[in-house]
Amino acid sequence: MVPFLNAGRLSAALSYPILIEALRMAFRKGAEAPRRHVHPISPDNDAVLLLMPVWQPERHTGVKIVTVAPRNPQRGLPSVHSMFMLLDSATGAPVCLMDGEELTLRRTAAASALASGYLSRPDSSRLLVIGTGSLAPYMAAAHCTTRPIRTVSVWGRSTEKAAGSADLLRQQFEGSGIRVEVAGELEAAVRQADIITCATTSTTPIVQGAWVQPGTHVDLVGGFRPNMREADDALMCSAAVFVDTWNGALAEAGDLVQPMETGKLQRAALQAELADLCAGRHPGRDNPAQVTLFKSVGAALEDLCAADLAWDHHQGQPID
Known part of the structure; x- marks a missing residue:
């Protein structure tokens, strides 16, 4: 029987320091990863099916199956459900099934933290988390791994949900000395932040360029479709913009x-993808006053990297 690694096993295997370094090596090495398939399931509720294949011929192949149903929170269910299958590249035989949601949450947060290591100021101490979904605590934990964060602020459209997320973070950071607070007014919170991580399913801009102060790093991870927006044109056109993959x-x-469709943002203005940062082809942040922005939509390479780490941990193999 093919083993199944549940969320608890993945959490134990994929600590952020190890996963961040593994992703750095993976982006340097690369993998075969066709652009993911996106298929509408039901136009009535915006549900979609995502298929993300990836392989490295010398070791493993993987495919992640994801469903995203934005209206699920109204039903008391998560917006995302996912499963990842790891296969042997030589034989095609299934190796392992893994909880795709936990894998995705951890690798998404780790990739943003990896990018932050190149793009945020080394002395960044104030983190603003925008969004109160399942990804929020993962983003906070990963960013706090990379930078000396002392204060984490949480903002959401629902004050009640923001307070709940803040309570979870306080438990997560207990004994660390990190202070967690609920942000009351978004503009003020943005103006005070050194790093802003935004994980929402918004279709209208949330972070306004006029609010973002010099030296801030903005991390956008929520939008994964052309009709989704988390930052306004002013921010996108004034920041040094980096992406996970072109x-x-x-x-x-x-x-x-x-x-880009309206002509306000030119392709030539975009700086580099994450592989360029990891390989040293782009230095990242130019100066302490620069506003940097990392936009990710997710990369199958990250899934395979995390799955390899989790499988090695399950097998009892050493992780370098």
């Missing part, structure tokens, strides 16, 4: 697609 971001990120 193929994914230029096709799927509304924060890029929309201002």
Whole structure:
């Protein structure tokens, strides 16, 4: 029987320091990863099916199956359900099934933290988390791994949900000395932040460029379709913009697609993808006053990297 690694096992296997370094190596090495398939399931509720294949011929192949149903929170259910299958590249035989949601949450947060290591100021101490979904605590934990964060603020459209997320973070950071607070007014919170991580399913801009102060790093992870937006045109056109992968971001990120379609943002103005940062082909942040922005839509390479780590941990193999 093919083993199944549940969320608890993945959590134990994929600590952020190890996963971040593994992703750095994976982006340097690369993998074969066709652009993901996106299929509408039901136009009545905006539900979609995502298929993300990836392989490295010398070891493993993987495919992630994801469903996203934005209206699920109204039903008391998560917006995202997912499963990841790891296969042997030589034989095609199934190796392992894994909880795709936990895998995705951890690798998404780790990829943003990896990018932050190149793009945020090394002395960044105030983190603003925008969004109160399942990804929020993962983003906070990963960013706090990379930078000396002392204060985490949480903002959501629902004050009640923001307070709940803040309570979870207080438990998560207990004994660390990190202070967690609920942000009352979004503009003020944005103006005070050194790093802003935004994980929402918004279709209208939330972060306004006029609010973002010099030296801030903005991390946009929520939007994965051309009709989704988390930042306004002013921010997208004034920041030094980096992406996880060109193929994914230029096709799927509304924060890029929309201002490029109107001519406000030029393709030549975009700086680099994450592989360029990891390989040293781009130095990242230029100066302490620069506003940097990382836009990710998710990369199958990240899934395979995390799955390999989890499988090695399950097998009792050493992780370098």
